[in-house]
Amino acid sequence: MIERRGERVNVRHILIIPPITQADLSKAANLADSIRNLIAIGKISFADAVNKFSMDDDSKNNGGILLNPKTSTPYFETSDLGDYDKTLVQLITDMKTGDFSQAKIFTNETTGKKGYRIIFLKSETQPHKANMKDDYDKIQAMALQHK
Numbered sequence: 001m002i003e004r005r006g007e008r009v010n011v012r013h014i015l016i017i018p019p020i021t022q023a024d025l026s027k028a029a030n031l032a033d034s035i036r037n038l039i040a041i042g043k044i045s046f047a048d049a050v051n052k053f054s055m056d057d058d059s060k061n062n063g064g065i066l067l068n069p070k071t072s073t074p075y076f077e078t079s080d081l082g083d084y085d086k087t088l089v090q091l092i093t094d095m096k097t098g099d100f101s102q103a104k105i106f107t108n109e110t111t112g113k114k115g116y117r118i119i120f121l122k123s124e125t126q127p128h129k130a131n132m133k134d135d136y137d138k139i140q141a142m143a144l145q146h147k
Contacts, residue, residue: 095119
């Protein structure tokens with residue numbers, strides 16, 4: 001504390017972030033694997049696991065859904081996904097709708113911190129000619145952007 005005047009205080013602190021050790025990463029890998037196993041056998045849903053265990057502030061409160069920063073929707077084109085995170089494209093290449101990935105280490109590009117993540121491929125749309133039934137939101141967004 002630097003000074004105090006009645007109910008007002010002037011304080012400062014030094015914040016030191018400890019380095020992440022290999023032991024920390026091993027513990028995180030074991031926890032992520034056990035969470036993935038619980039999801040795979042149906043003891044916990046993916047959304048519940050995200051709410052309980054995730055440390056990602058961007059997706060924790062919406063069931064783990066990633067939002068495309070270009071469109072602010074949960075839909076990514078492969079090129080958009082590559083711009084968001086190049087490792088995701090490689091990870092989902094062999095996945096089918098409804099599959100869960102193994103727990104994989106990654107580095108958050110914003111913070112530079114390492115962690116483990118499990119990817120759930122909720123849905124996938126095959127390439128097609130745009131139509132009002134399937135692509136209304138996308139067409140609407142393009143029209144508003146053009147306007």
